[in-house]
Amino acid sequence: MLELVKKNIHMNRWKTQVDTQVTLDDDFIVPDTMSDIAQVILDSGEVQLEPARVQSEKVTIRGKLDFHVLYRKEEGGLQTLGGLIPFEEMVNVPGLEERDYVSVSWKMEDLNAGIINSRKLSIQAVVTLEVRVEALFDTEAAVALGALQKEDDGSGELTFPQIATKTRAVNAAAIALRRKDTYRVKEEMTLSGSKPAIGRILWMEMRLSGALARPLDGKIRLEGTLLVFLIYEGEGESETVQWLEESIPFSGEVEMAGAVEEMIPAIDLRLVHKSIEEKPDYDGEMRELALDAVIELDIRLYEEQPLEILSDMYGVNRELTVETGEACFDQILTRNAGKCKISEKIQLSGGQRVLQFCHSSGLVKLDQAEAGEDMLSLDGVLEVKLLYLTDDDSCPIQSVTELLPFHYDAEAPGITKDSVWYLEQGVEQLTAVMAGGDIVEIKAVLLLEVLVLQPVCQSVILQAQTSPLDRRKLKEAPGIVGYVVQEKDSLWDIAKRFRTTAEHVMETNGLTSEELHPGDSLILVKEIVR
Template identity: 25%
Template structure:
């Protein structure tokens, strides 16, 4: 006969993929008729805009567009010119457990971008992408907490409590931001807008009721050309605040929110070199996690009938640490000559690798830093150097760490002896979990046709408690109950001292 069990349904998400996918795209582009011939390419920078992400059977697919801007010196004309090239991309990640019902969080970035001049009217553009991908599968499990009518069948049961850290909600929201911007009085009037880049950071996220409220800001940096041909940058802070619907989370839940670009459009107002219009398409992706306490039936036996228990193994996670750690990258980039001015500088963040020595986990982000400068001969030059950002964390060896890395502010660059000095902040956003397997009972059957016979057992047994032995284990091995042993030995609790002699009464 199958016994009825108390079951609690546990809903959440399992992380079935957490990886970084790298992809390279190339495109031959023709210089537009309205633009002069290219004499020399000075700089190439890309902005990645995510258009879609889809979970399929066994894989996840990301798609979007890289908007690459080439800055070049024209043949037979003065002043820096720009040319924009759009490169569509598609990248995939495979895992057997992925199904269309999975939720996907993706953060694509540009690792590097360059271009080669094929002829004065044609260029070959290459961009390298790195996309952080997390895939969450809905998980609905039933946890057995105990036997409903245990007394009539003589069932003794052991239920234990476990704390587990679970992803309870994965949600997203698209939103837009638009504003008119004015150059400060300390900046010259712009003759042309050459490039724009956005640094996006979500600084605060909180669950209130069934709403997730998150706030952050976009630091927008513009590279402009003045009327005299000189280049200058301008920065603007664009704060945002949004509300997202979430479910199944308490107000103490931890919220990880990633905000990425789906579109970036910045234009200079016609006839006014001090006014700009900006429009941002943004996608907020949120994973909400919280600690839950589960009561699980882990063992059972009957003093009246033979009992068979079916077991199921559950993986429970514990939060070891989470947060953000910001490090400052400072480096002298040698140029081999004197510089008179640094016009622009930016950093591209590549994959993050991990290494461990005992409890020390080291996160290393690969960076490509590019600077556009003017040498003492008056010519424009471009310098790109690979750098690293290093973050150390103290975490137990058995923990697994998931990390997002991004620049939080524009790169500061200045001429220095022998080259140029760059300095900028890099943020490591991390969550470290440890996992353990717990076996719980998922079903119980008893055989009422063959009742247990206790007549041939001794009425009393003298038994010494082994080291770390539980009263439950002793009672189960002799077919009696922990309550009977406590009563027979006048114990005050169910944790007898190691080495103590106990009277084990026969079950009547």
């Protein structure tokens, strides 16, 4: 048995993704301490997931919808109502094994807070749960021959086997690190002197913008911005509705043993916790705000490993029996970062005149991703929420939600239907301005970053066994053969067929390169080796 030098490759293989939709529907009574509902202004919802339970090709997902509703009171002014809707869903995942890596994420497809009567709300939501299954495994490939030992060549003498080997170059995207971690952002904000102190916070939004994560040696570096929007009532005699919009830049590092700067990242970032608490300043007025946010990092770090894998071998002075198998690994096709611009004009309904836009926010929702010719085609919508002041004293604050479609082609040379891609998406810019009458012009720039991996399965040599040559057949073979090169012939194929070496063929025929052409004539001389 010949000794083979093998290389181990640690792989992260995407196995499957199963999506299921959960419909949540519940009614909520307005507490006695709160005012009657005249109109719903804003609604929002976040899904809080517990760790998934995996058992026998099934994943059990438990969680709750944390919703908030900002409404106009019948007597005027604003108030906020919130609540939780628990759920449990069992998802069938064929082929799921206990050792697989399972991650669960969610997308809010629809959320609607409807008024049943002034004391009762109907909350309806459609949530898509995405169960993604990855397999962590090791694959081996022979890259060279080990040390050769003398053995009987069939004549009773001990000689070294002469083995011709052929290699092929492969770039394997080995998974270097697969982990989850969190990063906390704590910041202090102070109200400007032109704004009244805070009496009561009515509404809070916080989202990530332009967040990037990249590996350094022994750590992960994060940079981005937290976009914060608050609606609050002024304190004391200033109980008018106020709003505050701030951009809070952040940067920092998460310790990550094993990370190296040259690694290729595929890191998903999600805001999993957010809170803002009002605090008194030195004068005792509520003019300070303490921000607390937790960002979850779902980390994949890839490392390209250039390998020279043994693709073929044969014996020149020995018979050689080769056992082959299949090794599967990923190759990185491309990492593409691009921007998609959206510009649309929409018409506001309601008949009120817009005095001022208070706030605009956008959420990217991907509907379809399809591999085309050297590109990944992305189709989706940007869900835009606009909050604005009107000239109607009975309902001075209004909101509208619009869906703006987009299409983007990400360059990905060599992509196929079997390729696996990871998409990071976000909103870089979003503006809304009046364009005359009740027409609003919305402009946005979306950030779309794609990492494309190509699964590749190739034949590899598992083991090889030598045995002595058949001396009788060797003597019967002609000493010299004339050969005309055929279509698709290579120097390696010819040398293997006539049990010689490529170097010997080149020397005999005075060739200066291995390149052959159909119709070339070669002299093949039997090589006597011991």
